[in-house]
Amino acid sequence: MKLHPDELEIDPRIEHAATLPGIAYTDSAYWQRQLTRVWPRAWLFCTAPEARVTPWEPLPGLLHEPLVWVRDGELTCLSNVCTHRGALLVSRPCDVTSLRCPYHGRRFGLTGRCQHMPEFEGVVGFPARSDDLRRYPVLSVGPLVGTCLDLDAPLVDLGAGLDWLQARLGSVYRRMLAAFDSGGAQLLFARRYELRANWALYCDNYLEGFHIPFVHPALNQALDFNGYRTELFAQGSLQVGFASPGEPDGACFQLSAGDPDFEHPSGRVAGYYAQLFPGLMLNFYPWGLSVNLVEPSGAETSIVTYLVYVWDASRLEIGAGADLHRVELEDEAIVEQVQRGVRSSAYVRGRYSPSREQGVHHFQRWLLCAMQGKPWAFGAGTALGAGTALGAGTALGAGTAP
Ligand code: FES
Ligand SMILES: [Fe+2]
Incomplete structure (x- = not known):
């Protein structure tokens, strides 16, 4: 069996496909691909900074790209590295009106433009554009702000993914936007979990409701396992959890007539669980939003930020x-256990449930494509559930072939 990352294939037909091999979560060849081909081209997130100028190092110790957020009217994301000889410009949140390098005094405006440098009289062609700070794209998602280090070819068209989600969730998504815009969204808690497992294993687990009856007995009481469904789109997937018949209305969304799931035949929706590749998870509940942000901290360790x-x-x-x-x-307990399992030489590759693991199959195909440096071509639009066609999505109900 071919297990080298360049030779591996995951059949696009889920009934024929085998999963990523265990070594994809443990082996240095796969880890290096994740580190050099996936994360440097992914959108990276943190909670929106409060100070005018806030340093940020995404995936500390792995990506080595010190950044700085600047909130001056609009929010911008700049390199935090001085273009003279590479000193870090800002070391803590502050309220300054320009960025002055602590090493030899080069000064940058809040747009990143190089404004002044002592002792540089006579330097030919100075300052040039290359003396300005590199500027990265910015995108906000609810409470988060994100950027992508690859200016040419981000792996994921995140804007398109969010547009898909907004059209799919209708009033639920609009309510989330309104809550963050108006300041009505209150942070209930923020936790940071250190996980002894590869980040992708956490994603695999997130992407199926298959394990709910086994791993989450209490949650299983609240959800109707038969109605649970997964829908795929080019930038991620959406799981829809319908409430068990006995659940109170307060545990369900009050959808509007224009919403795709309004009066859905499977019943009332209790939760929407969206993943955007690679590690952003937005969970919509009738009371608000929970966010899981999963990022690697090593080949077999990750950090899950939970808000x-x-x-x-x-x-x-x-x-x-x-x-x-x-x-x-x-x-987390089951994922850490699986990390130990996939290290075993007795585990090679598994198979997927066509009715329950469409999201895992979709993510693993995307991840393999990214690790191989190939373009990701997800099939163009098929109709979504409830008679609504939205373009770039594929509807996959539990037990239903598209
Ligand atoms: S490294 Fe910044 S001024 Fe010299
Ligand atoms: Fe779970």
Whole structure:
């Protein structure tokens, strides 16, 4: 069996496909691909900075790209490295009106333009554009702001993915935007979990509801396992959890007539779980939003940043969004256990459930493509559920072939 990252294939037909091999989560050849081909071209996120100038190092110790956020009217993201001889410009959040290098005093405007340098009289062609700070793209998603280090070819068209999600979730997405715009979204808690597993294993687990009856018995009471569905789009996937028949209305979204899931035949929606490649997860509940941001910290370790925002506290503690901390710990325990399992020489590759693991198959195909440096071509649009055609998505109900 061919297991080299360049020779591996995952069949696009899920019924024929085998999963990523265990070594994809452990072996240095795969890890190097993740480190050099996936994350430097991915969108990277942090919570929106508060100070005017805030240094930020995404994936510390792995990417080696010190950045600085500048909030001066609009938010910009600049390199935090002086273009003279490479000193770091800013070391802590501050409220300055220009960036002055602590090494020899080069000064940059808040747009990154090189404004002044002592003792540089007579330097030919100075300052040039190459003396300005590199500027990166910025995108905000609810409470997060993100950037991509690859200016030419981001791996994921995140804007298009968010557009898909907004059209798909309708009033649920609009409510989230309104809550963050108006300041109505309250941070309930922020946690940072250190996971002894490769980041992609955490994603695999997130991407299926298959394990819910086994791993999350309490959550399983709140969700209707048969109605659970996964929908794919080019930049990620969406899982829709329908409420168990006995759940109170407060545990379900009150959808509007224009929403794709309004009066859905599978019942009332209790939660929407969206992943955007590679590691951004947005979980929509009737009370608010929880975010999981998964990032590698090593070949077999990762950091999961977990943020919970509430805008309707009366609905907290009921339904699929109750006791998220316990669900998170249950997930982490099983994922760490799987990391030990995939190290075994007895585990090579698995197979997928066509009705329950479409999201895992989709993500693993995308990840393999990214690790191989190949362009990702996800099939053009098929109709979504509930009679709504939205373009670049494929509907996959539980047990339903598209
Ligand atoms: S390294 Fe910044 S002024 Fe010299
Ligand atoms: Fe889970």
